[in-house]
Amino acid sequence: MIESKWFVRYHTRPEARMRLFCFAFAGGSASAFREWHKLLPDWVDVCAVQYPGRETRWGEPAIPDADVLADEIVTGMAPAFGDLPFAFFGHSLGAMMSFEVARRLRDAGGAEPVKLLLSGRRAPPFAPHPPILHPLTDAEFAREMGTLNGTPPEVLANRELMALLFPMLRADFRLDETYVFRAGEPLWQDFSIFGGAGDFKVPEGQLRSWAEHTTGASRFQRFAGDHFYLKDTRSAMFEALRGELEGMRGVRGWSLGQSGER
Numbered sequence: 001m002i003e004s005k006w007f008v009r010y011h012t013r014p015e016a017r018m019r020l021f022c023f024a025f026a027g028g029s030a031s032a033f034r035e036w037h038k039l040l041p042d043w044v045d046v047c048a049v050q051y052p053g054r055e056t057r058w059g060e061p062a063i064p065d066a067d068v069l070a071d072e073i074v075t076g077m078a079p080a081f082g083d084l085p086f087a088f089f090g091h092s093l094g095a096m097m098s099f100e101v102a103r104r105l106r107d108a109g110g111a112e113p114v115k116l117l118l119s120g121r122r123a124p125p126f127a128p129h130p131p132i133l134h135p136l137t138d139a140e141f142a143r144e145m146g147t148l149n150g151t152p153p154e155v156l157a158n159r160e161l162m163a164l165l166f167p168m169l170r171a172d173f174r175l176d177e178t179y180v181f182r183a184g185e186p187l188w189q190d191f192s193i194f195g196g197a198g199d200f201k202v203p204e205g206q207l208r209s210w211a212e213h214t215t216g217a218s219r220f221q222r223f224a225g226d227h228f229y230l231k232d233t234r235s236a237m238f239e240a241l242r243g244e245l246e247g248m249r250g251v252r253g254w255s256l257g258q259s260g261e262r
Contacts, residue, residue, distance in 0.1 A: 023094030196229030
């Protein structure tokens with residue numbers, strides 16, 4: 001597997017039989033998935049997508065346009081798509097980005113994910129839940145970020161740190177809030193659709209609507225918690241995620257690189 005600035009692997013698994021690419025939420029980074037290798041089977045190679053403008057890519061400007069970011073992800077990650085079957089997991093903004101990357105890979109006619117696991121985001125063409133955050137003042141923006149429960153209060157209270165983070169955060173929210181869905185043929189992959197039962201920003205019906213974007217099967221599961229339910233119910237969520245990945249064996253594309261059960 002060729003390394004790339006577009007993904008981070010916190011634990012190498014040379015004997016892995018499939019790869020899970022994880023796409024973070026707005027303001028998130030690869031480190032959101034730092035511990036996932038401990039919670040998933042040893043045959044899963046966890047690769048966290050690293051958007052520009054954060055952590056290992058701090059010196060690069062964040063990209064505020066969904067089409068540009070999706071195109072660059074496809075180009076940057078292409079060397080990692082050839083040796084093992086792979087799936088995509090995306091939460092919130094990451095769900096939309098993983099979906100757009102999968103569409104581009106389908107249109108290119110090359111390697112494609114064998115499954116999409118989509119979490120915590122309204123299916124297109126539904127617009128984000130108001131208020132729209134990216135044009136707000138710094139104080140308003142910080143206050144709204146606090147309601148999402150995704151940023152620690154001590155970070156929000158640190159003005160110097162927030163001043164450094166605001167350009168990246170605004171770019172991510174602008175990308176998410178200005179995304180324009182372009183209709184096209186549905187994907188063929190099965191979808192696993194996850195959400196938090198208390199996530200007031202993502203109504204259940206609009207979460208379930210992801211099923212309209214695939215000709216494959218869709219499985220919907222909700223867990224206790226809010227928009228960041230992944231932090232609240234990690235054990236239940238990862239039990240479900242392990243089951244979804246286990247169920248991939250034998251589907252289209254899985255035979256790539258497979259040499260027996262593990």
